[in-house]
Amino acid sequence: MQRLDFLSLLRRMATHLFSLLLGVVLTASFLLAFPVQAGVEAPLDKSSESVAVAPEGIPIARPLTPSMGPTSFVTAAVNQVGAAVVRIDTERTITRRNVDPLFEDPFFRQFFGDDRFSRMPREERLRGQGSGFIIDRSGIVLTNAHVVNGADKVTVTLKDGRIFKGKVRGADEVTDLAVVKLEGVSHDLPVATLGDSDQVQVGDWAIAVGNPVGLDNTVTLGIISTLHRSSAQVGIPDKRLDFIQTDAAINPGNSGGPLLNAQGEVIGINTAIRADAMGIGFAIPINQAKAIQDRLVRGERVAHPYLGVQMVTLTPELAHENNIDPNSAFLVPEIEGVLVVKVLPNTPAASAGLRRGDVITQVDGKSILKADQLQTLVESTRVGQTLQVTVQRSDRVQQITVKTGELQDAA
Incomplete structure (x- = not known):
């Protein structure tokens, strides 16, 4: 009985060995029939940029990836503009009002003492943060009006770590645009290249650069989702704007930063205005800013x-x-x-x-x-x-x- 089991095991091993040898022979035959030359790239089919054709005419799929040589178009665009994108920190003082009339009651003050009452805080410092970008080598920064409105102190930080005091030269709440002048600029600054927002089309690449939620030098990528989205549709009827809508992530802190096209040109000013939006961002067309930026630099009021x-x-x-x-x-x-x-x-x-x-x-x-x-x-x-x-x-x-x-x- 043991002898029969041993013979059966040998037969099974022989069968497996034969199958293995047959597979090796078939593989070698296929390689001889279709030789592969190492280091030789199949020529591109001129009828399609995304398909390569082997010598035998067999199409080989290629991924469609927008790139500029070894560097992606996103990297090239950000390298062109990134140094001109700034972080804007603001501070403003508000007066704290006591809403409880008990604090003004003479008996209350007599009981607790005027000195204790006088030590209660009357003013509060509020801090905010946003983004902007330099549009002139003399230190002119374009941003959103809501980033700098009411600010007593404006501090601008460049990507290379330099810090400047800023002064709000002009702001227009209706279009949510403002200009900040850097003080103490002694040499040339990096400048963002402004594009033409009238040439933007739905489906174009959109690159948002800024400092969302305090995370400096953040880049997000998307496309132009739609154009001419009215301020009424967005939910801010007090504005006079037709927004560029994008699915590039725009969050608080991105406000005032640039929206770029694939060539690294500024086509819009990012505006985070919908807290309930998911995957939807809005930007003010750059041509809107071009129309009034000179008046804002001069400190003139923009009439609407x-x-x-x-x-x-x-x-x-x-x-x-x-x-x-x-x-x-x-x-x-x-x-x-x-x-x-x-x-x-x-x-x-x-x-x-x-x-x-x-x-x-x-x-x-x-x-x-x-x-x-x-x-x-x-x-x-x-x-x-x-x-x-x-x-x-x-x-x-x-x-x-x-x-x-x-x-x-x-x-």
């Missing part, structure tokens, strides 16, 4: 014309839904245009006689179909300019003359 209405885009379908709703506040014409939802008191619109429920269809003979179109048109006018506004009021068409006012005066 306005009408004084709250408005929404109206379509026949939306108007019909409103009119068949028994709870609707008013009926509206079932046409395309801009519906006046509210006329603010003591504004140019109120003085001109615009009413709630009016549908604006033209301004100076130009058709108006969307609310952001009307806002852009008004923003492009001068303060005090007269506009001929065509409105549909119930079943009548009326011409109303409106003279634009200055937005700051409405505050």
Whole structure:
């Protein structure tokens, strides 16, 4: 019995050995039939940048990776601009007010003593942090207005460790842009190259550089998600902006830093404005900053014309839904245009006689179909300019003359 078991084991071993030898022979035959030359790269198929073709005509997949030789395009872009990106630290003093009237009660003060009461803190120092980038060798830094608003002290730190005192030369809250001048600059500084935001397209690469949540010199990568995202859509109707939307991560501390294209040019100013946003960031187009930066450097106030209405885009379908709703506040014409939802008191619109429920269809003979179109048109006018506004009021068409006012005066 043991002899039979031993013979059976030998047969199994012989079978496995034969299978192994057969595999070696087949492999050698394949290599002889398809020789591989070490160090020789298969030529590229001219019809596609992502496919290589072997001598026998067998396509070999290649990964599509945007690169510039041995250095990635992201590295090249950041190396071009990174030294011009700065961290901005701010401090401001606020007066602490005692909301409890007990502190002002004479009996309370007599019981606890005026000296103890006087030692209670009356002022508090608040610190903030953001980003910016140098746009002129003399030390002009562009950033967000909300980064430096109300600051008593501004400190600017460069990537190489140099620290400068900064002075806010000008700020415009409506566009959320500000200019800071570095003090004590004795030699040339690195400067960021400004691009053209009008040439940006959806799907382009987007590189955000800044100091999010105190983490200096942070770089994130994404694409341009959409263009002309109005400030009303973003949730800040008091601004006058059409944002660049990107999925590159933008967090608190990124505000004021540059958004770059693949060539390392600044196409936007990052603005962290939506705490509830996940994977969505917004940037002010750089051309918006170019239009007013010189005035901010000179310390001039930027005038913004306005009408004084709250408005929404109206379509026949939306108007019909409103009119068949028994709870609707008013009926509206079932046409395309801009519906006046509210006329603010003591504004140019109120003085001109615009009413709630009016549908604006033209301004100076130009058709108006969307609310952001009307806002852009008004923003492009001068303060005090007269506009001929065509409105549909119930079943009548009326011409109303409106003279634009200055937005700051409405505050």
